[in-house]
Amino acid sequence: MTNGATISLADDQIFGNQILRGIKILRDHLGCSLHEALNAFVARYEVMRAERPEDFACGHEEYWVGFYS
Template sequence: MTNGATVSLVDDQILANQIIPGIKTLRDHLDCPLHEALKVFVARYEVLRAERPEDFACGHEEYWTGFYS
């Protein structure tokens, strides 16, 4: 998987509120520990939330409901 394909896949997973699959994708691609993949996921989430808020189906609070790290 290329970098561009990974970013696109993770972006799609973030926008679809697929937190765990998105973190797993990053962990597999970056070959990093879980906590590092979570940091990258959250950073990308924040970029997308700022740049493409209309692409999210729910608000920030609802997005993270039920996810505990």
């Protein structure tokens, strides 16, 4: 899987509020720790939230409800 395809898959999970799936995709592709994958997910989330807020399934306040790291 190419880096672009992985980012695309992770973006799909980010937009769909599928946090754990997105982290797993990044962790598997990058071969990094869970903490590093979470950091990568959050960084990508912030970019996508700024660039394409209309593509999210829910608002920022709702996004992280129920997710504890």
